[in-house]
Amino acid sequence: MRELSGSDMAMLAELERKILWLAIWTIHNANHLRDTGDGLKVGGHQASSASIATIMSALYLHALRPEDRVAVKPHASPVFHAIQYLLGNQTLDKLQRFRGFGGAQSYPSRTKDTDDVDFSTGSVGLGVAQTLFSSLAQDYVRAHGWGLDRPEGRMVALIGDAEMDEGNIFEALLEGWKHGLRNTWWVVDYNRQSLDAVVREGLWAKFEAMFRNFGWDVVVLRHGTLQQAAFREPGGERLRQWIEACPNQLYSALTFGGGAAWRARLRDELGDQGEVTALLDRRTDDELAALMGNLGGHDMPSLLEAFEAAKAHDRPVCFICYTIKGFGLPLAGHKDNHAGLMNPAQVETLRRAMGVRPGHEWDRFEGLATPPERLQAFLSAVPFNAQGTRRLQAPVIPVPDSFPVPAGRELSTQHGFGLLMHDLAKGDTPLARRIVTTSPDVTVSTNLGGWVNRRGLFAREELADVFRTERIPSTFHWRFSPQGQHLELGIAEMNLFTMLSALGLSHSVTGERLLPVGTLYDPFIERGLDALNYACYQDARFLLVATPSGITLAGEGGAHQSIMTPLIGMAQDGLASFEPTYVDELAVLLHWSFGHMQRSGGGKDEAGDDAGGSVYLRLSTRTVAQPVRQLGPDDAADIVAGSYWMRRPGPNAEAVIAYAGAVAPEAVEALGLIAEDRRDVGLLAVTSADRLHGGWTASQRAGEGRGGAAPSHVERLLADVPRHCGIVTVLDGHPATLGWIGSVHGHRTRALGVTRFGQTGTIADLYRAAGIDAQAIVAAAQAVAPGRPMRYLRAV
Numbered sequence: 001m002r003e004l005s006g007s008d009m010a011m012l013a014e015l016e017r018k019i020l021w022l023a024i025w026t027i028h029n030a031n032h033l034r035d036t037g038d039g040l041k042v043g044g045h046q047a048s049s050a051s052i053a054t055i056m057s058a059l060y061l062h063a064l065r066p067e068d069r070v071a072v073k074p075h076a077s078p079v080f081h082a083i084q085y086l087l088g089n090q091t092l093d094k095l096q097r098f099r100g101f102g103g104a105q106s107y108p109s110r111t112k113d114t115d116d117v118d119f120s121t122g123s124v125g126l127g128v129a130q131t132l133f134s135s136l137a138q139d140y141v142r143a144h145g146w147g148l149d150r151p152e153g154r155m156v157a158l159i160g161d162a163e164m165d166e167g168n169i170f171e172a173l174l175e176g177w178k179h180g181l182r183n184t185w186w187v188v189d190y191n192r193q194s195l196d197a198v199v200r201e202g203l204w205a206k207f208e209a210m211f212r213n214f215g216w217d218v219v220v221l222r223h224g225t226l227q228q229a230a231f232r233e234p235g236g237e238r239l240r241q242w243i244e245a246c247p248n249q250l251y252s253a254l255t256f257g258g259g260a261a262w263r264a265r266l267r268d269e270l271g272d273q274g275e276v277t278a279l280l281d282r283r284t285d286d287e288l289a290a291l292m293g294n295l296g297g298h299d300m301p302s303l304l305e306a307f308e309a310a311k312a313h314d315r316p317v318c319f320i321c322y323t324i325k326g327f328g329l330p331l332a333g334h335k336d337n338h339a340g341l342m343n344p345a346q347v348e349t350l351r352r353a354m355g356v357r358p359g360h361e362w363d364r365f366e367g368l369a370t371p372p373e374r375l376q377a378f379l380s381a382v383p384f385n386a387q388g389t390r391r392l393q394a395p396v397i398p399v400p401d402s403f404p405v406p407a408g409r410e411l412s413t414q415h416g417f418g419l420l421m422h423d424l425a426k427g428d429t430p431l432a433r434r435i436v437t438t439s440p441d442v443t444v445s446t447n448l449g450g451w452v453n454r455r456g457l458f459a460r461e462e463l464a465d466v467f468r469t470e471r472i473p474s475t476f477h478w479r480f481s482p483q484g485q486h487l488e489l490g491i492a493e494m495n496l497f498t499m500l501s502a503l504g505l506s507h508s509v510t511g512e513r514l515l516p517v518g519t520l521y522d523p524f525i526e527r528g529l530d531a532l533n534y535a536c537y538q539d540a541r542f543l544l545v546a547t548p549s550g551i552t553l554a555g556e557g558g559a560h561q562s563i564m565t566p567l568i569g570m571a572q573d574g575l576a577s578f579e580p581t582y583v584d585e586l587a588v589l590l591h592w593s594f595g596h597m598q599r600s601g602g603g604k605d606e607a608g609d610d611a612g613g614s615v616y617l618r619l620s621t622r623t624v625a626q627p628v629r630q631l632g633p634d635d636a637a638d639i640v641a642g643s644y645w646m647r648r649p650g651p652n653a654e655a656v657i658a659y660a661g662a663v664a665p666e667a668v669e670a671l672g673l674i675a676e677d678r679r680d681v682g683l684l685a686v687t688s689a690d691r692l693h694g695g696w697t698a699s700q701r702a703g704e705g706r707g708g709a710a711p712s713h714v715e716r717l718l719a720d721v722p723r724h725c726g727i728v729t730v731l732d733g734h735p736a737t738l739g740w741i742g743s744v745h746g747h748r749t750r751a752l753g754v755t756r757f758g759q760t761g762t763i764a765d766l767y768r769a770a771g772i773d774a775q776a777i778v779a780a781a782q783a784v785a786p787g788r789p790m791r792y793l794r795a796v
């Protein structure tokens with residue numbers, strides 16, 4: 001690391017002030033110059049930004065290296081953008097449009113911002129855990145011998161102290177410990193304020209103990225150099241004791257009050273104690289305020305020293321940096337400052353204090369004493385920025401032309417998935433080598449056992465399977481090694497999704513592509529949903545295999561039966577969702593998924609998905625008879641587009657049954673029952689309500705007002721279905737998933753599905769109770785396709 005001379009330190013201090021000014025001005029500009037009255041003012045950016053500006057300046061302008069990756073706490077976004085602006089990576093235009101459409105984002109976004117955001121943040125806690133899992137992903141990549149020509153990066157999270165309330169952080173800590181976490185820094189902006197309040201006394205002692213317990217180094221930066229010097233003066237020790245005993249609320253309130261308030265209070269509390277009184281009296285009010293505000297997190301020398309010391313090893317480090325929310329601003333310390341905004345007069349005062357002339361607010365070096373050439377030279381030499389944009393790319397891993405369909409007359413999709421993965425595991429293809437599987441304690445029960453037997457579990461150090469060495473027969477080999485390709489996680493589903501997020505960004509973060517496949521029980525998607533959403537939001541690429549699903553799980557009961565997940569799959573951006581029935585469909589989809597996960601370059605495909613993205617396969621444990629057929633390329637394309645005719649309706653069709661997933665046998669049975677009383681009945685297999693709907697909406701949008709667009713897949717499929725024909729849709733999930741199909745061409749539709757919690761029972765019991773059995777389908781067909789009574793409809 002470059003040495004900093006005295007003049008460098010002076011420049012760093014100047015630039016730090018400039019960063020704070022630019023951040024404050026950016027927010028002020030967004031709120032006051034373009035006040036739209038639409039809620040733009042809500043935000044809490046100014047006080048949060050001021051709290052962390054010194055820490056971020058120390059990191060970005062000195063301590064970080066190009067290979068390091070950072071998650072910035074959400075409300076520090078203006079500071080991040082200001083730093084990137086100084087470094088030449090952010091445009092003035094985007095800063096001026098901060099919080100506006102197309103402008104710099106309110107919370108750092110990998111996909112929307114253009115200034116090299118490493119990890120998106122916004123939903124607190126998630127970016128923090130992302131750094132931990134990214135470090136594990138980096139270990140995985142390097143243990144496999146990839147990317148060794150690049151320096152190892154450090155994963156850094158800048159955290160608000162109240163962020164630590166989020167449970168996913170603790171779940172991640174546990175997992176990090178199990179996997180021997182390294183190269184991770186969490187820097188806590190310990191301003192003892194959250195959004196509403198001042199944080200509880202003594203909380204950090206608990207956190208500190210916990211971090212140490214998990215094998216982290218904890219570095220507490222409590223007092224800055226000014227305070228440390230004062231403590232060495234006569235009476236200084238007494239002052240230190242007072243500061244350390246001062247409750248958070250009071251410290252905040254006195255900070256807000258300023259130098260005179262400090263003096264009055266300190267005199268009051270410390271009494272006339274000679275030495276300490278003299279210590280206070282030697283300082284003006286302003287100097288006293290500066291002294292009391294000189295906490296570790298606002299003290300550049302302390303920060304630089306702490307970061308430098310931590311660079312000497314790769315242990316995970318938690319830095320607890322004492323700060324004051326709103327430091328250096330009139331909002332400093334006030335408990336209501338989170339949503340507080342400086343009024344124009346206050347900004348004007350700050351502008352003058354910063355030496356910024358009106359009209360020169362955006363000038364990079366305005367008001368700084370050091371000549372611009374020297375400041376520019378300093379910035380040009382900043383290590384973090386030395387290699388320009390730091391986002392990496394990785395070549396596409398070739399995917400074979402197709403996957404062979406596993407043999408078996410009766411199979412479930414879950415079983416088929418296991419067989420397909422096992423088949424992949426057997427071949428030493430580039431694809432198989434880059435796949436990494438992970439599961440939250442449901443590896444075997446989601447049928448990944450065959451894959452894991454072949455490819456092994458990952459750990460940085462060998463660990464034998466004791467059952468095997470003790471010669472106790474077991475179906476599964478639980479052998480850990482650095483070559484293993486399965487990451488076994490504890491049950492916490494948040495960790496699964498954050499891990500997928502980290503593995504799924506490896507191409508961009510480490511320059512080495514991984515193809516992550518995660519499995520879990522479908523209902524527990526809801527447990528990790530925010531992390532799943534987060535992973536998609538930042539365009540991580542992974543395959544999610546969720547099984548078992550729905551009430552089809554029968555005997556396990558309502559707590560394990562998913563209902564709403566098909567709607568999650570439809571609504572989740574960045575995630576193409578499928579629910580196949582047959583294993584040949586699954587083979588097509590799995591094959592397509594490995595391509596889709598790797599595609600990039602903008603644009604949408606016909607189903608309205610971005611050219612590439614992640615994939616969610618909702619699978620089932622229900623064994624169904626497999627069709628005897630050979631799928632051709634057109635069939636495969638239909639399966640990927642979301643639907644095909646299992647039985648094409650005749651020209652005079654009166655009823656169509658559209659089904660998805662495990663209820664196919666009921667749909668087929670109902671078709672037979674209806675066929676005697678309604679003409680030309682059709683059977684539509686829906687493999688992806690998500691893609692079908694997405695394609696339809698995209699085509700509508702493209703066509704509206706422009707004389708129509710090419711019809712979408714579902715429009716083409718239903719084009720020849722007579723208008724008087726009724727449609728019954730059915731799936732083991734929420735009926736709204738398919739109910740929209742009637743709107744495509746205006747067919748009368750009855751949507752069957754599950755709307756109430758399930759319970760234990762047989763599949764037949766539960767389908768009957770939920771109204772998705774063959775009889776329910778017949779009854780619905782009777783309702784939407786009126787005619788003579790269906791003879792096979794039983795009276796209930």
Ligand SMILES: Cc1ncc(C[n+]2csc(CCOP(=O)(O)OP(=O)(O)O)c2C)c(N)n1
Pocket residue numbers: 047048051073074075122123124159160161162163164189191193194195325
């Ligand atoms: C999951 C989630 N819940 C709530 C919020 C709203 N929120 C944003 S910041 C914040 C608390 C800020 O406190 P802290 O983390 O200490 O940050 P500071 O501004 O003090 O640095 C809250 C509740 C959020 N962004 N994400």
Ligand SMILES: [Mg+2]
Pocket residue numbers: 160161162189190191192193194325
């Ligand atoms: Mg805080």
